[in-house]
Amino acid sequence: MKLIMLTAFLGLVGLSGNVFAQAKATGGDDNTQYKAKTVYDFEDDMVEGDLQRPDGELVNSLKKTEHSSLIEIRKDFIPEMLKSLEDI
Secondary structure: OHHHHHHHHHHHHHHHHHHHOOOOOOOOOOOOOOOOOOOOOOOOOOOOOOOOOOOOOOOOOOOOOOOOOOOOOOOOHHHHHHHHHHHO
């Protein structure tokens, strides 16, 4: 079973190399120039359509809620800093 799977895998890998090795198509010129502006004339054709709008009312969202800060300032921070300076 492993031999069959290995053979199938190697066969697919061998065939996939041909996909990447294809040459560039030589049907067109490399000097293709495009117009800066394109105009479509629909004068003879009847173009019909409806304005699409959502069915329902506009719903306003709630105001942004304010949360308390997740950072707590320690009250003993400055005394601990001074104590660490004394140890140095």
